[in-house]
Amino acid sequence: MFKSLFGSLLTQASCQEGAGYLKRADSEKLHEIFLKYATVEKNGEKHITSEDFVRKYLGLFSEDDFNKESVQLIAGIVDMDKDGYISFSEFQAFEGLLCVPDALYKTAFQLFDTNGNGLVAFDEFAEVMRKTALHKKLPFNMESTFVRLYFGKDKKRLVTYPEFSQFLHDFHEEYGVEAFKKCDKEGTGFITAGDFRNIMMSVKSHLLTKDLKSKVITASGFPQGERKISFPYYMAFNSLLNNMELIKRVYLNATNRTGHRTQEVTKEEFLHSAQMMSQITPLEVDILFNLCDILHHTNGRIVYNDLNSITPEQYFKQVTRRVAEIKAVSEEVNMCRKPYRFVNCMELMSPEERGVLIQILESTYRFTLGSVAGAVGASAVYPIDLVKTRMQNQRTGSFIGEVAYRNSWDCFKKVIRHEGVFGLYRGLVPQLIGVAPEKAIKLTVNDLVRDKFMDKKGNLSLYAEIIAGACAGGSQVVFTNPLEIVKIRLQVAGEIAGGTKVKAWSVVKDLGLFGLYKGAKACLLRDVPFSAIYFPAYAHVKAKFADENGYNHPLTLLAAGAIAGIPAASLVTPADVIKTRLQVVARSGQTTYNGVIDATRKIYAEEGARAFWKGAIARVFRSSPQFGVTLVTYEILQRLFYVDFGGSRPTGSELHVATPIEESIKKPHHIGGYQVALPVLTGLETKFGISLPRFSYPKPAQQ
CATH class of the missing domain: 1.50.40.10 (Mitochondrial carrier domain)
Known part of the structure; x- marks a missing residue:
């Protein structure tokens, strides 16, 4: 009874709040789409199975050897009754939830709320985390002080949605600290460059751009050929990657918001701007200029484009910024498709x-x-x-x-x-x-x-x-x-x-x-x-x-x-x-x-x-x-009619690699909130590092 009531309340709240941000799809049209995927009848009503919803409707886990546990977890976000079947009311409720600005956090909350009571218990959190690809690579200490602070000394405390959103935000930072401690077995405050690389490629891989991975992290010569990485450096490095959007604003402030992104900025000018408008530390600024020099040979002066190769993909930001403009997004996709991330993936060729x-x-x-x-x-x-x-x-x-x-x-x-x-x-x-x-x-x-x-x-x-x-x-x-x-x-x-x-x-x-x-x-x-x-x-x-x-x-x-x-x-x-x-x-x-x-x-x-x-x-x-x-x-x-010849394109209108937000809009059955379903689900990994295994274990050997 409580589950049903909570699901009903969530449906109403999600739909009402979402209506303010996104024009809702016509209910009849949404129901028509639902019936195309509903293959099971239960209590006289049509339902979509978990597998059909994730694999056929969303288009995820299309491989033959897909991981069934991952599919069940994703479907559980929508399946409020947790009975393995998705009713139209649940289907519509999730569509409404996707319309709200904090859709990514609410989706993550429902992923961990496996019993659907509107609260997350420690056992639920631990159960989901142990199934993630990250935990399989580097297990997290579930007995840590950090966990007990949120779930109580006896880990019996139930966490509400607002509290869990803060916990999830802090958890991944704690995961990084935990990883550093495991590598620093003697407690010296230093880890090897190899350990640093392993941590970044596993725990923090979602923060790394292609350039950072190939030219910095895996190059075995960072930073500046050092063999040991200090804890302050490690924390500053990750803080920098987490705040690249703020870094861009600091750059624009340093150029007095002239609108020209080609103005060179020195480290001193950037640091002055950073201290005026943010809490970015001098160490983070040192790392920033060091990275730009490694990637672009900037010789102590950076321009706006230098920051793009360090900026990680932020689907969360894209969704929240554009969710009120889905109609415009659709027009853009039909036109280019250029956003939703409007980042030029092509390096200019001579x-x-x-x-x-x-x-x-x-x-x-x-x-x-x-x-x-x-x-x-x-x-x-x-x-x-x-x-x-x-x-x-x-x-x-x-x-x-x-x-x-x-x-x-x-x-x-x-x-x-x-x-x-x-x-x-x-x-x-x-x-x-x-x-x-x-x-x-x-x-x-x-x-x-x-x-x-x-x-x-x-x-x-x-x-x-x-x-x-x-x-x-x-x-x-x-x-x-x-x-x-x-x-x-x-x-x-x-x-x-x-x-x-x-x-x-x-x-x-x-x-x-x-x-x-x-x-x-x-x-x-x-x-x-x-x-x-x-x-x-x-x-x-x-x-x-x-x-x-x-x-x-x-x-x-x-x-x-x-x-x-x-x-x-x-x-x-x-x-x-x-x-x-x-x-x-x-x-x-x-x-x-x-x-x-x-x-x-x-x-x-x-x-x-x-x-x-x-x-x-x-x-x-x-x-x-x-x-x-x-x-x-x-x-x-x-x-x-984009054709990549390796040259330049009109500034501010470059074609970009299709992101999940674009792919979802291309799906004719993804209307209303479902236009952002894929980027929201992808955001669980790109924002929080929570990645679910795609394949069953053990994965069949390649022929």
């Missing part, structure tokens, strides 16, 4: 390491994605571009002094009135034909030049960003100039009332090959500085909008692109005005120009300095959102 063929394939890949992104961006803002062109072509100091449009809005209204809505899209087809290679080569060249200047840590100086942008702007002119001269002549053709309809092909034939590059110098004067301003500004604004893991949501990418376009588009408007005047066909009585210098002189003499800024507002309203749309499309496409 061009020499990748080879010519790989670089050609990468350029083709980027060119293709850039083409699609350019077409999307151009289509989105084309009406604004048409208004901008007509405003820039409007003459006020020539023989024909009539002003057709008072301002951009007036131009917009008159185009619709006299030419219809489709008049706003005059010249769109050639624009789309040409904008694809134009934007593609621009984005591709920018990425490739950035790659050339980027070091293996992903650092790039400001001057290198400017050079990359300038090269991108210069390279696009080969496509831009022919595209724009045709587009401009089509856009202004509608101004002539009763005029014959002008077609793109006729414009191309009239101009000829060399005529298509009329105004190319002015085009260079516009596009080179535009890109030199735009791309660095975009990179830095995007970094400002990134979250603490350096990840950008598509909306922040769009905002960054739009913001960066404002100074870039406005400052190069004079060059754009000159280019427009050179490329358009002058009507009878209008001034003609014979080059950039001649156009500059005549425009200034006839119309004054203000003429150089005609259409500036329309240009900003066109270029800013266009590049915002183009770049967010480009980066999302790189997430969607």
Whole structure:
């Protein structure tokens, strides 16, 4: 009776609390999914067996020689009655529990609460721990003072959930101390480097990244070739690994939160920041800089990326941070799948390491994605571009002094009135034909030049960003100039009332090959500085909008692109005005120009300095959102159609190794809270080091 009551209360509490953090799955849909896995009928109700729930629904322990005890323990987290079968109410209750922010601790509590009474006894705790892989490697002293402090001198005290959460947090730290004592048999306060390695690879392996394991722990030369490891060093080392997220915040504080993660920080600067905002000790800082030097040869100066190779995977943090955004998570997975851990698992390779063929394939890949992104961006803002062109072509100091449009809005209204809505899209087809290679080569060249200047840590100086942008702007002119001269002549053709309809092909034939590059110098004067301003500004604004893991949501990418376009588009408007005047066909009585210098002189003499800024507002309203749309499309496409060529990817949008949170979302039957079921269960090991054996013992010998 008590078990049933407790289960009912837990169901209500979990569902009510979870509803505040995660949109609950529709009950009918959840029940429909439940019935697909329910193979047993008990007391007139369908139930899922423990094995079916763990192996078929969750997708864990799929091996033929799976460990049945581990499966029963995991199923026991959901099975409140502990009868080996999971009812729909229990299935739904666990879904609700997964929605709460402390889901990992509550799941761990239910793992140890084997009789389902809402309390954990010492016998229950010991029974589960003795079945873990860790205990089999290095048994824990269940008679220790630490255990008796929590469960009482006679170990009869029952521990509540809040108390057990603290116990579990402290237990693994005590496990490490216990392991050190076992290796330090003589009580000298030192253990050998070999013992240190064994402890870290068994008791503390969940805190170790791949780089730490391969380059530090198993390298037999740490620390600094010492043969003995002191207890203070051992404790500081583990404390450092436990607090790497805090370490990152200390780094950002040391750089005054500039948003730039490439600023080098010395040990003294880092220590000063650490003492201002945390209790990180000087020994931990020494270890941190020593590790960074071993891994990256930092020579006493570290950057943010140096910390990533030391930061252990924290599924717990991912789940609690994202549990309120499951819908957004699902969209991200469909898109990239880039988070849930947005950590770049790929070390950048130099061009020499990748080879010519790989670089050609990468350029083709980027060119293709850039083409699609350019077409999307151009289509989105084309009406604004048409208004901008007509405003820039409007003459006020020539023989024909009539002003057709008072301002951009007036131009917009008159185009619709006299030419219809489709008049706003005059010249769109050639624009789309040409904008694809134009934007593609621009984005591709920018990425490739950035790659050339980027070091293996992903650092790039400001001057290198400017050079990359300038090269991108210069390279696009080969496509831009022919595209724009045709587009401009089509856009202004509608101004002539009763005029014959002008077609793109006729414009191309009239101009000829060399005529298509009329105004190319002015085009260079516009596009080179535009890109030199735009791309660095975009990179830095995007970094400002990134979250603490350096990840950008598509909306922040769009905002960054739009913001960066404002100074870039406005400052190069004079060059754009000159280019427009050179490329358009002058009507009878209008001034003609014979080059950039001649156009500059005549425009200034006839119309004054203000003429150089005609259409500036329309240009900003066109270029800013266009590049915002183009770049967010480009980066999302790189997430969607990721191909690893060993080069760089857009900062803050790198593809990462699929984590359990991503894998769970890929499962169509994992809805609601079950979208985070796998990372929560995996978190038992990655947060607390509690790993259950996957295989039965003894495991069958490999053939």
